[in-house]
Amino acid sequence: MSFNGFTEKDFNTLTIDGLEARMEAIRRNIQPKFKAIGDELSESLSDLTGNDMHVHIAQHARRTKNPPNDTWMAFCHNKRGYKKHPHFQIGLFDDHLFMWLAFIYELPDKSAIADSFLNHMDDIQESIPAHYVISLDHTKKDATSLSEIGLEKALTRFKDVKKAEFLIGRHFHPNDSILQDGQEFIEEAKTTFEKLTPLYKISMG
Numbered sequence: 001m002s003f004n005g006f007t008e009k010d011f012n013t014l015t016i017d018g019l020e021a022r023m024e025a026i027r028r029n030i031q032p033k034f035k036a037i038g039d040e041l042s043e044s045l046s047d048l049t050g051n052d053m054h055v056h057i058a059q060h061a062r063r064t065k066n067p068p069n070d071t072w073m074a075f076c077h078n079k080r081g082y083k084k085h086p087h088f089q090i091g092l093f094d095d096h097l098f099m100w101l102a103f104i105y106e107l108p109d110k111s112a113i114a115d116s117f118l119n120h121m122d123d124i125q126e127s128i129p130a131h132y133v134i135s136l137d138h139t140k141k142d143a144t145s146l147s148e149i150g151l152e153k154a155l156t157r158f159k160d161v162k163k164a165e166f167l168i169g170r171h172f173h174p175n176d177s178i179l180q181d182g183q184e185f186i187e188e189a190k191t192t193f194e195k196l197t198p199l200y201k202i203s204m205g
Helices: 008-015 019-049 110-119 121-127 151-160 182-204
Strands: 054-057 071-076 087-092 097-103 133-135 166-172
Touching: 008 019, 008 087, 019 054, 019 071, 019 087, 019 182, 087 182, 097 182, 110 121, 110 151, 110 182, 121 151, 121 182, 151 166, 166 182
Parallel strands: none
Antiparallel strands: 054 071, 071 087, 087 097, 097 166, 133 166
16 A cells, blocks of 8 residues: 555544554554555665665554553664664654654663764754654653753763663654655655664664
8 A cells, every 4th residue: 555644543543442452453544554654665764774674563462451552663774673773663652643763771782872872962963953852761752852851961861771762853743734645754754764864873883
């Protein structure tokens, strides 16, 4: 299928009661769109990063009781998995869509990557738009704009706290017209990931 955008129904999927009912709706409504986005973006991301980027769609397979609050897809150079590597994400909570360059707690080289970012703080602040947002926990909705966050403090916490994370990118409101136009969304994702690629390359170095 071609990607034609996200609708209010997609976001409402994350409010359905019950694990089985919500997962069935995620598989029916959202995952085919993730597959279509992956088909559109994986080649351009591979060109941007210089690595073959593989698509991973979250299956939430370990859940036995509580339904997921969000769902996502990831692009990673590793074909088998993404959580232990720097990766790009697109996903939904019930009240926003996120695009991230993500470094989550399972990353084994967190400390070295944090040091690299701390050494390139000026470059980060000059190359990443000030309205891009940062999250320190991928399970939470909260995010703070680059212009408002204490970047050095956030990166130091990412380095020193075992469960700390660092995600940088963008949030989009469900009513944003960009989300409702498939091709416009794809172009916006390409632009966003292009802005984040220098950080990806620093982390991979």
